[in-house]
Amino acid sequence: MTSRPLAVIVLAAGKGTRMKSDTHKVLHPLAGRPMLHHLLAAAEGLGAAKTVVVVGAGREQVEAAVVPLGVAVAQQQEQLGTGHAVQQAEQALAGFAGDVLILYGDVPLVTEATMRRMIDRLHAEEAPAVVVLGFRPSDPGAYGRVIADAEGRIARMVEFKDASAEERAETLCNSGLMAVRSEDLFDLLRRVDNANAAGEYYLPDIVMLAGADGRSSAVIETDAEEVTGVNSRAELAALELAWQQRRRKQAMDDGVTLIAPETVWFSYDTVLGRDVIVEPNVVFGPGVSVADKVVIHAFSHVEGATIGEGASVGPYARLRPGAVMKKGARVGNFVEMKKAVLGEGAKANHLTYLGDAEVGAGANIGAGTITCNYDGFFKYKTRIGAGAFIGSNSALVAPVTIGDGAIVAAGSTVTSDVEADALALVRPPQTEKPGWAAKFRNVMRARKESR
Structure with a gap:
């Protein structure tokens, strides 16, 4: 020129x-x-x-x-x-x-x-x-x-x-x-x-x-x-479709497997590595970078996220801006990440919210775990160490640090730091009253019959 x-x-x-x-x-x-x-x-x-x-x-x-x-x-x-x-x-x-x-x-x-x-x-x-x-x-x-x-x-x-x-x-x-x-x-x-x-x-x-x-x-x-010019929403939708069709072809030409290409939606800046597999009904918002050999399972929504080599996402996962998955990390169905780092080989396989968090390599986040990062005014950080195990249905109230190798028992609400290799058990002792349930049912049946 x-x-x-x-x-x-x-x-x-x-x-x-x-x-x-x-x-x-x-x-x-x-x-x-x-x-x-x-x-x-x-x-x-x-x-x-x-x-x-x-x-x-x-x-x-x-x-x-x-x-x-x-x-x-x-x-x-x-x-x-x-x-x-x-x-x-x-x-x-x-x-x-x-x-x-x-x-x-x-x-x-x-x-x-x-x-x-x-x-x-x-x-x-x-x-x-x-x-x-x-x-x-x-x-x-x-x-x-x-x-x-x-x-x-x-x-x-x-x-x-x-x-x-x-x-x-x-x-x-x-x-x-x-x-x-x-x-x-x-x-x-x-x-x-x-x-x-x-x-x-x-x-x-x-x-x-x-x-x-x-x-x-x-x-x-x-x-x-x-x-092609755009003067109406219908023309915009037609141009969007044409753009998506070209981008899908480019992805496949570059070594990405799209199981159902017509159901995958890209953003203008989506970056996908080689041998990535994208299952049906996946949406990429702006700011996504995906390394080689990643699997994005069906019905996942990914935006502003960085996904490391060999990681697995979804199905039905949502990665929001600031989400980082390191090599081999896994998030499963109905897991949401926002401004959080999931370390190498770490996993959160079910029903979990990780917000404003750092999760160390090899950690396991149990089903139903939530990082409670917001008090209505400010956001706070949760740090989970390498190899830590967070039991199901746990609430980690930030700011809080779970040490390397620590175990948080299922059902715990953690409000204080947990030392490395320690067990945190935050729940009342279980009590049992023999025969109470049978007596309760008999009383309630009698009451119902008397009406």
């Missing part, structure tokens, strides 16, 4: 009324990440000197999402078309000299590679004034058309509303994404008018204006899925 500086303009000013949501359209999640952040992450790899997001309706939400990333914001107060929207970024790019990439916040899956192709084409031998990203959808519908020769030189571009029957027969469509030099962009935009069927200032008009100056523009093509 050229060494010229690069700026990125992302259009995100639309109201997104078809989403019927209080959340701005571009902030709706796709694979666990806002659509806009997918796009910004791809563009980040280009090393842009400046990124500007053009906002309009719901600007406060978008600003809150992008300003912490070092992204500038420009406002389009009136929705007067895509050309007018790009113009609003002019002040934010004052003094910038380089290439400009124009993207759309609701077209989230454009790859870094495609963006690079657009910039490279801008600096091809014939030096086109504008590079347009085109695609051929199965149903061209109301997309604007691109009329170009076999080398991609554009003869004309036309919006569907303004197209003739012959032009509408063309299958090459305009995605709206463009690459153009900064020294050309805003001069061309100032010459765009709104003499069209919609009364809007169309960004694609800069191609024809450059042509009138004797400068040609070019189109490069990509597949339709990459430039």
Whole structure:
């Protein structure tokens, strides 16, 4: 790619009324990440000197999402078309000299590679004034058309509303994404008018204006899925499905076994090692890293967790953010971990909650064990030593430490530290009254019969 500086303009000013949501359209999640952040992450790899997001309706939400990333914001107060929207970024790019990439916040899956192709084409031998990203959808519908020769030189571009029957027969469509030099962009935009069927200032008009100056523009093509836009929840769901299908295939190509691929849901950043087995109906939230030879059993939900080599999870387990399972550790059915470390070879096989805890290597956590980590105001830590044994139905009231090799008897409520290799027995002595149950039943039957 050229060494010229690069700026990125992302259009995100639309109201997104078809989403019927209080959340701005571009902030709706796709694979666990806002659509806009997918796009910004791809563009980040280009090393842009400046990124500007053009906002309009719901600007406060978008600003809150992008300003912490070092992204500038420009406002389009009136929705007067895509050309007018790009113009609003002019002040934010004052003094910038380089290439400009124009993207759309609701077209989230454009790859870094495609963006690079657009910039490279801008600096091809014939030096086109504008590079347009085109695609051929199965149903061209109301997309604007691109009329170009076999080398991609554009003869004309036309919006569907303004197209003739012959032009509408063309299958090459305009995605709206463009690459153009900064020294050309805003001069061309100032010459765009709104003499069209919609009364809007169309960004694609800069191609024809450059042509009138004797400068040609070019189109490069990509597949339709990459430039699929989202205008409704149904379209978002369809794009999510397409993304998941690609990710499942990638996982299997990388050496992961998916027993029922169509039931497994990934996040944008899920990392799986080799020879991992994922059973049906598993959901990966953001921030999951899984090492080699792990088994994720059915109906488990994993988010923000790190799972070591050879570990076993579930079925019906929930790993929340901060959960760490070391090599060979095991959690079984209806076990929940949050901000807890399960040491190498340690296991919690049934009905257990481990929150704000450290469990040493080889420890055994019995069924029904709970680390009582919250007093209604603050969180506290439980430490369980290596080789410790926690009996079933125990409550460990944090802050508390169970020493290495210690045993906590079943049914105990532990409120004080337990020494290494000690037995903690916290329950009243069992008492027995011979014959009491039979006498009780006789009395109660008699009472019932007398009524």
